Amino acid sequence: MSRRFLSVDPPDLSLWPTAKGLARLWREQWKIVTVGLVCAFVMTGLSLAIPLVIQRAIDHAIAPKSGHRAALWPYLAVVVVLAIVRFFVNFTRRYATARTGVRVEARMRELLYQAYLRYPRAFYDRHATGQVVSRATNDLYPIRYFIGWGMTQGIQSVMMIVGIAIVLFLVDVKLAALALVAMPFVAVLTFMFGRKVMPVSREVQQLKADVTEAADEAVVGIEMVQAFGREDDVQARFGVKAQAVRDGVLRQARIEAAFLPGLLFLPTLSIAAVVYFGGRDVINGALTYGQFFLFYQLLLQLVWPLEALGWILSLGQRATASASRSFAWLQGIETIPEPSQPTSLPAGPLGVRFEDVHFSYGSGSEVLSGIQLEVAPGEVIAVCGPTGAGKTSLLNLLPRFYDPTDGRVLVGGVDARDLPIEDLRNAVAIVTQKPILFSIPLRDNLTAARPDAPWDEVVAACEAAGVAHFASELPDGYDTLIGERGVNLSGGQRQRVALARALVAGARVVVLDDPMSAVDTQTERHLVENLRPALAGRTVLIATQRLSTVEVADRAVVVDDGVIVESGTPDELLARGGLFAQLFGEEVSAAA
Amino acid sequence: MAALLIVKDAIDHGMRAHDKTRLGVDVLVYLAINGLAWIMQTSLVRGLAGVGQDVVLGLRQDLFDHLTTLSLRYFSQQKAGWIISRLTSDVDALSDVLSQGLTTLVVNTLTLLAAIVGLFVLDWRLGLVALVILPPTLVLTRWFQVKSHAAFLRVRETISALTAQIAESVSGMAVIQAFNRERAFLSEFDKANDANRVTNTYAQYLNSIFFPAVELLGVVAMVAVLWVGGRMLGHGSLTIGTLVSSVFLLNLVFQPLQELSDLYGQVQSAGAAMEKITTVLDTEAEIHDEPSAIRAPRIEGDLVLDRVTFSYGRDPVLHAIDVHVRAGQCLALVGESGGGKSTTAKLVGRFYDPDEGAIRVDGHDLRSLELRTYRRQLGVVLQDPFLFAGTIADNIRFAHPDATDAQVEDVAHAVGVDRIARRFDTGLQHEVREGGAGLSAGERQLISIARALLADPRILILDEATSNIDRPTEILIEQALDRLLRGRTSIIIAHRLATVRRADEILVMEHGRITQQGTFDDLLAVEGPFRRLAAQLKDTALKGVGAQLQADDEMPVTGSRESSSASVASSEPE
Structure with missing residues (x-):
């Protein structure tokens, strides 16, 4: 025999193998993933095109420098058409992406359930029922949201950021540089946020599992609890665990509170730069009202992708935390080994x-x-x-x-x-x-x-x-x-x-x-x-x-x-x- | 919001008036306002998370507290997995909305209102134009609300069913594996998992239509404002700053609208969760204290069942039962399963109230006593004892948490739990896992008997407490029982004559009626159901008695209660 005991409680997987595992699940859905990504790409283009057309409308038909006013309606008609196209593209992107998430969740749950069916008794001796159930249900939600929203949104956010930067630099290099100077700090802040929030979110997951276990035990053992009139003890025990979850969530919220508004403030620095330096350029005549509008509008459009990146990162942490434990089970738990050269049983009664x-x-x-x-x-x-x-x-x-x-x-x-x-x-x-x-x-x-x-x-x-x-x-x-x-x-x-x-x-x-x-x-x-x-x-x-x-x-x-x-x-x-x-x-x- | 009025000022008075100082001042004010917003948002996120989590904590605790007061009937009707989902995933859904959602809600609602007010302040005509999109938005939102509410309810239902299926599989895994039922269970799981996936997908489909549609309406509004604004600009009744600012303000209308709608999905599922939680909270505890209930005084143990009739459903399982157990006496209930023995015991523990008649302890109707003060004086040992996660000592201490270590050790020794504990390195401090895995049924039973002994109850109920235990262990327990029963009123349900014979009185119960009543010796002396039962116990408990009974119907019974206890004691191993 190669080993005396089956490994039934493997350590959590580290980040890299977890990411690889998630990527594999993501790729399994490559068809809808591709649809989602293509739509995200088109969506980015359309979201850039609409303000560009409006900029032209302002500069040529609303507040032209030359004084000659072109007809406004063709510009607006184009905007409406683009918006309608964007509606369909956006619908497709969202639906395809959400379906990816739902499918990955269902798939992951199936993998776990199939594994549960194979796991040896030793596994069930080691892990409480509540924990085993929770890993195939509640623990999967961060994974679903991360894959069903985070991944595509993240890629779209990056495309959007890059797209906006390109457009802005094409319009006015100096102003773009000033406007975007705050952006690297967003990246730094986001990264720091991620590092801080990850251990806490892991802990919160564990605390929630403890609550599930406590609830399970009390519900199953209710007759004993009531028979001895010990409701208040059990309530107090449950209370301690519920309190621990609250404290954990609050710790997480404090970290978010410290970082996320900061992430939101940084873009306003950019806007301030645009109003001030852009405004001077408008006064100097180096920038048109339309271009000023474009800068302003695109910077506003930049806020959400940046914010989204922050969320995605935090969600990604939770998803990997959860996935690292699930994959650890899927990969690290040994089942009762099947024979390499199976024999068959003789016929008749068996001694x-x-x-x-x-x-x-x-x-x-x-x-x-x-x-x-x-x-x-x-x-x-x-x-x-x-x-x-x-x-x-x-x-x-x-x-x-x-x-x-x-x-x-x-x-x-x-x-x-x-x-x-x-x-x-x-x-x-x-x-x-x-x-x-x-x-x-x-x-x-x-x-x-x-x-x-x-x-x-x-x-x-x-x-x-x-x-x-x-x-x-x-x-x-x-x-x-x-x-x-x-x-x-x-x-x-x-x-x-x-x-x-x-x-x-x-x-x-x-x-x-x-x-x-x-x-x-x-x-x-x-x-x-x-x-x-x-x-x-x-x-x-x-x-x-x-x-x-x-x-x-x-x-x-x-x-x-x-x-x-x-x-x-x-x-x-x-x-x-x-x-x-x-x-x-x-x-x-x-x-x- | 105020920040945008600054931008308008910057455009109209700064840029158009070529006033660079004004521009600089505007920018500084703009930054100051945003800085202030930052600080406010930080405290808002923290403050609201605190409020939200306090609400969640309160709710979770209330829900749990309420659950513990519900009667056994409730727990026998609801799947454990279903109940647990209420305490976990439903409360978590609310928690998500409250911790992240509340901030989004407050910030965005304020922004939305401010933006609309701002639009009108800038130029009421443009404000009106922008509002043309309001009716379709409201219609769309209403449609979404109705559809997604139903969708999320279905999502909740399917996930509950799925969770229950997984929970049942996990707890029954030994049987699934032993009988090679993996494939059947997998296909059942696949069905539930698919149902959940389909309902989820539909809910996401609704989301996927709604948000892009709101976005589309936003662009329509922008185009309308530009169209009208452009014409007004031509007539000179509007400044370029106002127009551009209006377009920016529209952004501030639609971005919060989107985020609020995004939140809406979360709120929907939280609403669905809340509904289910409410159904639990609204379930009235069947057994509850009357307002006039009094604290139970120290119970002497005079127990009367006065024409007690009871049914779980339509058909009564007890028919007008009359029993009187005097303080300190031991009553044994015997008879076939389904005769109503356990039900009688459960009524004495007030797990149910009788439909007719009354149960009185020391002359008090049980319904007139505070439930908890009564049950604190009650000890129960069930056939299938439940152990809680914690050490063996914790489990013994369960009913009497402030017992000293010495008391726990005494009790453990008295019942023989110390012998079991010796098997583990950590002795009584050995960690028992949920349900008592790793301990045999007999060992679990011993621990639960020690638990009852330490509780020092006034009334003791033993429901087939000795059926899982081997003979030497049982003898130990019988001795412990002799001590445990002394001075307490007790009701024993047993299949073993050795256990039954200690009783002062025996009731034979059949089909919810008492068919025979008397002392062990009296009952054996006459032809009747007890004799038939006893004869069947040939090998089970009192081989000798049974054999003699068969041999000679008129046999005088040997061995009084005292002598039998003595012989049991003398035959203790070790």
Whole structure:
């Protein structure tokens, strides 16, 4: 094995690879990007042309030097035509650009979601749900606005600035030089602004994620909060986090307040220069009223592109901050490796073998330390042991939720790591300790593992798992919507649905992690009786705390401190008086 | 604005009158005015951001506070993801408008008004001409308002649905992966993602028409002013300075108009967000304090359910239940799932109020007590315990935040949490992640029991608290329970006879009715639902009792409550 642990918490990407990643997403949309850029170019030309025509109108038709007044309407007609053309060009530019942003956002979200589907359990152990969700939703907005507005607007701004400079220099070199002398300072100020605001905006993003997490926790744990009447503590905790966001946003606003109006003041210096020196030139007759108008108008038109550059820079910072974390996940998180030379499973019932299996979570201490266990094809084996002994960890190795840190897990005689993950998971059905159902109809929950399962098989599984028992009492029977928007099933009912789902899966190996803990005794009895036939021919591993469930099994093993300490039939083990007897024996002795 | 009147002065009196001094003075005044504007804008940005963020903070906190008072019914009807979106993305949308938007709004509204006034001051005729574009602008704005409001509502809806889908996938990832359901979920995601993309694109389409259209109208206005102004100039009733300044002023009308419209989109989405937030804030807490509610005094624990009927929807799940638990006694509820046991317990915790009848503690109707002062004296241990992010110690301390470290350690030791904690380098200071990942169900349950023990409640509710725990751990807990239950009124819902037999009274509940009632021994002695239940518990809890029951229906029950506790205690491992 090349590495013991998968990397599931990579550091944020630095600026350059982040920019490259964003550029790649941008280029993926090259068609509409091109449309947007072409329109931005035409738009710049038109925005320069309109004041130029008006300048001619003033100089030739309104306030001519010569005293001969040309007709005004042709000039104005041209302006109107240009304006109409600009309307269409501007519409196209905006729409194309905005669509680019929306598409990139959707694409980025899809990349993340696809990645989430591949990420190993270790990733979900490490990162809170709120954070994972937020990265595919809220965190993407700066990226969308930056690409959907910032990039094209930025390029257009630069073209506009350059265009205006060229026109002004053509009209009057000296005046243009005076007017534009303040501009380099705009660039400097913008740069300084960007440097200051970036770390703060990163921090704000993180603080917002904290709020999401706090909200998520309180909403999910509301029953506990209310049960103990601790609303005010939770409110105070949330308040601290909300306050931190406020402080962060205000810090950001203070920086913006310090820089942005300065960015706006600098152009007024240019205008002052034009009024003063231009005005003297008008007096001297070196400049016409029309040219004076042109200078003034173009300098006004310069304000927005400059301002936009400032915004784009700040937005760009936020976008790269967000993207650097997203790309870090997309690139830096290792998934459970697929075999380079996949083997296929043999036909028929599959045995399971754990060979000297060691396992630990991350860098923690060992949870499993040398498990040796052979489960024959078709055998039903109970995995017992005190709380925290490693039962769940052991079972989670079978569908490769985790890989052992040492030793091998064999399914059907093949190392699980040599099987395509999809094949392995098709062969192994698991019922997790906490039953997870989806907010879809009961029917779809049951067939989630095998949507094309024949209905009579589903019904049979429901009979065996005790779902049929309550399904008929649900408002819409098997079509009842489950979950927060539909019917809330009890813990025991959820477990039974999860059990039925695993039976429907038709897997040859079934892993049941304490599948009946929340089921009432009468139902459990029913399940225990029906489960054996339903599981016939399959290899089954059941972790359980109940003797009644153990007795479904052919054999029981007892795990303690990460090793198997006992193995045998339940009766043998009870008679032996070891840990198994301690675990379950009191149930007898207590009543004696 | 004033700056532009200066420019007019500079043109008319400076340039036309060939007065260079006047020109210089004008320029200096112009710079001074702009300098002043700079300073004002800086303080405005800071001031408004402060105001905006205070509003956001207040709203977020109010919303959260309100949520915590809503009943469990609300949380069972709304998706968690939906609720969380209100607290996060909706509030953030408002925050954006308030922090950046408010400045834009104030600065641009002022500029716009000043520019219009200025136009009329310069020359009222030109002012009127410029205003010809006002009606179409208003029509356009109204159209945009209506369309984009609807569009943004749809955007919000689709993003909410999408967020919920992602949240559900992330929390159910283990199952998705275990059953190779990635493709199905991906296609479901793609549908939601596409829907969001389409609604977003439409909203952007509206934006893309609106702003260029306003720009076009601006040029039309400029052309109109130049046309009329040019003629008036010809007649000599207008100066060139006034005309040029008017054109500049028009810029000042349209630039703010554009920025305001730009802001409009943001305001739209914030408005949509606010609407959703309002629906949450308007949801009345189903369980709330009556104005006449009194602080709960120290509860002795005499608990009466007086003909309590309750339904979640149409059909009652409890039918006129009568129960009396005397102070310090233990009541066990047994029966099949769906019989109404948990509902009864939830009513005692006042998570719901009965539809008919009343629940009284020490003679006080629960509805007459301040909810929080009552619940502070309540302890609840659920089957699926929820742990909060924080250390194990924090979680134990949850219900009693000012408990000392020594108290926490005592409780941890009493329940056996210290044994779990030994597994981690940092012991009780081990950081538990959200939901308690990394701990087994039994370990989480032990922590939640320690939490209830430290809370030192007067009334204790245990809802299948021991079902996830292995026998040795359970024995530890049973011992802890003996201590925990002493002197407190308790309601236990359990499937294990070993847990049930400690109760002073047992109620068998079936289909929302009490079908049998009595002590453990009494109930076993007669033919009835409890005997049937007990017989089914053959292996589960009291193998011996169950087996004997099957063998001999008339078997006298062995082992009183005292002796059973003793034998449980004696068989503790270690």
